[in-house]
Amino acid sequence: MVNETELKSLIENILQDMVGKQEQQPEQVQEEVVAQATAEATTTASTTCTVASDACLPDITKVDVKTELLVDEPYDQEGYLQMKQKTPARIGVGRAGARFKTATSVRFRADHAAAQDAVFSYVDEDFVKKNGFTAVETMCANKDEYITRPDFGRQFSEEMKQEIKAACGTPQVQIVIGDGLSSAAVEANIEDILPAIKQGLQMHNINVDNVLFVKHCRVPAMDVIGEVTNSDVVCLLIGERPGLVTAESMSAYIAYKPTVDMPEARRTVISNIHSGGTTPVEAGAHIADLIKKMLDKKASGLDLK
Amino acid sequence: MILNTMLFDKKYEFKTLNEVMAKANEEKSGDMLAGLAAESAEERVAAKAVLSKITLEELRNNPAVPYEEDEVTRIIQDSVNEKIYQELKDWTVEEFREWILDENTTGEQIKRASRGITSEMVAAVTKLMSNLDLVYGAKKIRISAHCNTTIGKEGTLSFRLQPNHPTDDPDGIVASIMEGLSYGAGDAVIGLNPVDDSTESVVRVLKKFDEVKKKYEIPTQICVLAHVTTQMEAIRQGAPTDLVFQSIAGSEKGNTAFGISGDLIEEARQLALRQGTASGPNVMYFETGQGAELSSNAHLGVDQLTMEARCYGFARKYEPYLVNTVVGFIGPEYLYDSKQVIRAGLEDHFMGKLSGIPMGCDACYTNHMKADQNDVESLAILLAEAGCNFFIGVPHGDDVMLNYQSLGYHEAPALRQLLGLKPIEEFDEWLQKMDFVDANGKLKAKAGDASTLLV
CATH class of the missing domain: 3.40.50.11240 (Ethanolamine ammonia-lyase light chain (EutC))
Known part of the structure; x- marks a missing residue:
């Protein structure tokens, strides 16, 4: 990604290019500047991103669901964790409104994907x-x-x-x-x-x-x-x-x-x-x-x- | 009875009414496996065209399985109100369909008609309904029943809390119950599918359920879904039981494979009424699912939709509190993919209501079926809109004992909020008392925090 300093210098360069466009209204100039800067930043970003790609997110399927409590400020955290030890069921998962949290729904889909692949793929x-x-x-x-x-x-x-x-x-x-x-x-x-x-x-x-x-x-x-x-x-x-x-x-x-x-x-x-x-x-x-x-x-x- | 028709200048000749019934079905892998399905899309439509002109009387006189050979047929035929039947018998299936859909036909009128028809008529009209027809028709019909509380009232949507556990560990089961209650699931029933079907284990779980129900003063029903004979033994040993469960089939042979008969179910019902813990009068809980008869080689050359309708005709006699189709559990050899599961879910719900029973659905799928969580969420929205009495809810949709996926506990508040529905009244009051929801059904801070019940 482009950091703030890079973006600032990009805008400065563009502004210099634009000197002479005096007939334009200042507001228009500004709009054009931002649009151009964004376009250039996007181009630059793709190369910057490749450099940063060494980093890797952790494997979500390695999370032990039995010890992961996602309820915000639970009434009894210790007790909840003990409850979770008693069952492999996905409890203590918290919520986003009346829906699942993103992490647990992605994990659910990962586990379903593994199950489906096991059914529909062949033994090597x-x-x-x-x-x-x-x-x-x-x-x-x-x-x-x-x-x-x-x-x-x-x-x-x-x-x-x-x-x-x-x-x-x-x-x-x-x-x-x-x-x-x-x-x-x-x-x-x-x-x-x-x-x-x-x-x-x-x-x-x-x-x-x-x-x-x-x-x-x-x-x-x-x-x-x-x-x-x-x-x-x-x-x-x-x-x-x-x-x-x-x-x-x-x-x-x-x-x-x-x-x-x-x-x-x-x-x-x-x-x-x-x-x-x-x-x-x-x-x-x-x-x-x-x-x-x-x-x-x-x-x-x-x-x- | 005319079983032949022209379609696109081609003549289609069907040999029996059963053949017309089977070929008029929407495509199902189970009918194909049984060798009963239409061989082309056009033949399917030809069968629908023939079926539309069959009269209800012809359907009555040609039950899918002969009266003399099958107990389920006898139960269905003998329960027909002859006076109402006389009023309806000259209708064709086409007329019956359009009468159900007519804006001037009320749910009460349909409920009266349902006492004068057989399961074959229920199946036949369903075969001519589109998915939206099935939702539109079902929405008119409300079938309520009373055990400890009343299920199925207009404006309500209930959930069975299914706290299954791979080893029936009591603490693990209770943990899942607490989680479900905190989301508002459990007003239909708290019901466990046990791993261990022994009387000793069933008694132990029932006592645990009763303890939880009393401790938190939860206005609901409890049930352990062991074989009916195991539950009867548990009741005799004094185990607290509100509802007696059994899987049922649409043929006597299918019921024999389940180890049951009509007499046994009646005996169980009488036992529950005399020695059970519920107020009643509705003390039975049945589960069904298209394809069950074929899987035990008990379909007798009859298509799976008609067999399913016959399950409901059988169920009606025992005045159940809950009946649900476990629609996606059976596997892809009967219902191939999400399209077939969604269709079957809508059919079963409509047929249950048209049979006069309080109908719910386990909107579910297995991992060898081409379906995922999105599909059962879609089915749930359709059925909730159609006025389905209840769904099954498990933690995050994952049943860790039966190894299949159903709706999650979260779906209870989500669907209720979405469609302006409420839990059963007493249960709703309890949820408010426990501070899980407000009077409008909005979740409060404690919702989803099962540890608030650790007191």
């Missing part, structure tokens, strides 16, 4: 390659079809089924990763949860070989994989529909010999897996134990209890 192909997963996909042509046609998201083409069969064979335990409704959940948790599951299973001498990655995946896709591979247990790790608190929450759906159209009650579910909920490492160990139990009891879901 390099991520799938780097981890050595076998990539397959359901019948959905694109994301839009994925969100509107749950029936397509649980089916595979015949060729795809052959690929699955060829890649997996008939393992005792088949681990499947599905993008589901959050690609962010897959990328955030898989590299922690998978080693934990594998390690846990190895303690029982159970090996996990080929891990499948399913694009456009709905939960019942695991039933098709169960039928194709004839595995004893299929474990699907899938991104949950994101909330605003986190876009990285994942669920594990595990079933003993799943079949297409089986009752939902045959699935065992562990949800809320993310760094702020059940941590992926913790969940991985728990999942390994559950799989062992299913193999021993030859059952899953409600039948396991």
